Amino acid sequence: xxxxxxxxxxxxxxxxxxxxxxxxxxxxxxxxxxxxxxxxxxxxxxxxxxxxxxxxxxxxxxxxxxxxxxxxxxxxxxxxxxxxxxxxxxxxxxxxxxxxxxxxxxxxxxxxxxxxxxxxxxxxxxxxxxxxxxxxxxxxxxxxxxxxxxxxxxx
Numbered sequence: 051x052x053x054x055x056x057x058x059x060x061x062x063x064x065x066x067x068x069x070x071x072x073x074x075x076x077x078x079x080x081x082x083x084x085x086x087x088x089x090x091x092x093x094x095x096x097x098x099x100x101x102x103x104x105x106x107x108x109x110x111x112x113x114x115x116x117x118x119x120x121x122x123x124x125x126x127x128x129x130x131x132x133x134x135x136x137x138x139x140x141x142x143x144x145x146x147x148x149x150x151x152x153x154x155x156x157x158x159x160x161x162x163x164x165x166x167x168x169x170x171x172x173x174x175x176x177x178x179x180x181x182x183x184x185x186x187x188x189x190x191x192x193x194x195x196x197x198x199x200x201x202x203x204x205x
Contacts, residue, residue: 056101059084061205063092064101068202071105108201116146116164119193120171122179123157127186134158140182146174157189 079089
């Protein structure tokens with residue numbers, strides 16, 4: 051099943067599930083105007099085709115004591131496969147890292163981290179990020195407010 055093979059019912063299913071992954075099959079079927087069995091079969095087909103990759107619980111970083119988001123741009127001192135692999139693996143191990151992207155352009159990585167204020171950010175830099183070998187330069191920006199947050203595209 052490819053993106054262009056999705057019909058409007060499939061798209062409605064994906065929209066409902068992207069807002070509430072815990073919705074019961076009965077309520078999902080009602081929301082998309084299907085009976086429960088065909089709805090369940092469509093969800094399973096969407097999972098098998100890779101349109102639905104996982105179901106998650108979204109945690110509130112403020113409630114967890116990490117109310118601040120910092121965007122960090124990082125340039126590495128070398129650009130070889132070993133350095134990229136080591137750096138990427140190290141980032142994946144840091145619980146404060148919410149997202150990390152390998153980039154084109156001036157910086158090699160864009161990293162989004164959750165911290166508790168400037169002191170928490172300084173601890174993250176000194177005790178974790180700067181302990182990863184290979185960083186030549188970084189630039190950081192504190193987010194003032196999140197204007198939009200979605201966790202996947204909406205069909």
